Amino acid sequence: MQNYRTKLGRLGDPEIRVNSLKHKREGQGKTAANIKKPRKAEVYYVPLPPKGESTESLETERVALLSEIKKRDNEAVIKAKMERTFSHRRLEIVEQRPMIRDFMNRWPALFKESEVNAEFLRITTKPLQAKFLAQLDNLTDKLMKILEGSKGAKGQKIKDIMAISSLKKGVQEPEDVGVVIEGTTVMNNLGSVIMAFIVLFGLIYALDLSYPNDLKYTFEFCQKILMNLDGQRLSTKMQQMKLKMFA
Template sequence: MLASEIAKYKVYPSSGDIDDVAKTLIQKYPFLKETGSVTGCEGWKVSLKYKMANYRTTLRNIGCPEVAINTLQHKREREKSPRRNNVKKPRKAEVNFLPQYPAGETKKSLEEERQALLIEVKKTNNDQIIKTKMDKTFAHRRREVIEEMPFIAEFKSRWPALFKVPEINAEFTRITTVPLLSTFMSSLDQYSDQLMKILRKKGGETARRITAALSAISQSSRIEVKRECILKAVIIYLNENPENLIKEYMDFNVMEADELERMDLGVYKIIHEGAQPDDSLEDVGIIIERCTVLPDLRDV
């Protein structure tokens, strides 16, 4: 069945996706091409849209969470003013958008696992236990994120184990099947020389700011410094100010602490007085919704 094959990739295909399927269909089977149609597949596009709608109904009836979450009945339970067009669906690369609960598990049993995790994170040398429990509760956590859309501070209090670099990387892999940190860093390193060539082609005031952003590269042999400089230069290249995202502080004080508490999204780095480009940073952290989600990082 064509609809079931499409659903293996996307339960909610876009109009562009439907167009691609219809065109591929008549290319592979020319006898299906419609006479009198501009594209030869207009009727197939309409048919495929209806087939997908009917197939989603079938999936909803058997309890597929990715479809059930968008039923009007489900929305009434979650939203004060449910809207029919407020469809929750995977974004690009979200392979495991809303997975089923593991076999034999329920919302209640996984909530008990979450509560057990709160105890485990207070212990030492039990990273493997935490990882196992985080893997097990992934579906429960995804439903909470997608259905309830909690504020970051509330979510952090419920899932403190997630707010560590290894678990963020693991969660990204659970959702997309791609390792976040190694993929991003290797790609950045691979294309860094090409990026620098492009960045240096800019002229005027932007060129001056890019040159200033890249200047630390010649003063340090650390790859982390080079990466940070390139990322800042890319932000400038895109006509943005890196200082709006990355805040640098020398000898952190109370006034600067107040500034961080008002930050909705950003990265802070604290440098000790007289530090050289090769010196380690005192602290690096990420803030989201005025909540420090990742402190004590090694570099930007």
């Protein structure tokens, strides 16, 4: 296996390249340091570039995208160029870990609802919005019963939140709902809180972000139970949740 990986590295395989010693940051001069690998069931974590393309040609396509996004009714061209530059964009994200503001300047086309859905599909091979909403519809009643039965301080907190939510039924959504990452508003006018959450979930995959510590179980539920991404490996809490939901 080591020989196989060595040969792949010599051929320029991107997943091998990002973990080679010469691509590690200063102070991480060990092969085991800061290993970059799929952690959320990504099928295409660092994909190969399209046949016949190089880093230089894909960078030219990226620059062309900056002009195309300024044109009206140009979704088809943008979609094709985003598809073609997927490997280039993905390697940049995984290898360089750019700041969100800098990445938005380089890849503004990604920060559209349609492209977040497309990027999620490229990474996981699963549709984001359609599957998320369908699964949520299927499981909401069971989930609500479980939450209503929660006890202790956490259970009371859940009941308080649900009581507030019930009082707000029929109230219109806020005028503007968006997503903020690293203090930067990356998307707005998303229509509803649930759509903003779905987009945030998609952006976590698209930008290879870690789940926030205080919401890790929420996102694990979304990933492994709702979306069935790596659904066979669950934390103890999610195992208990799944048993309750599907008992």
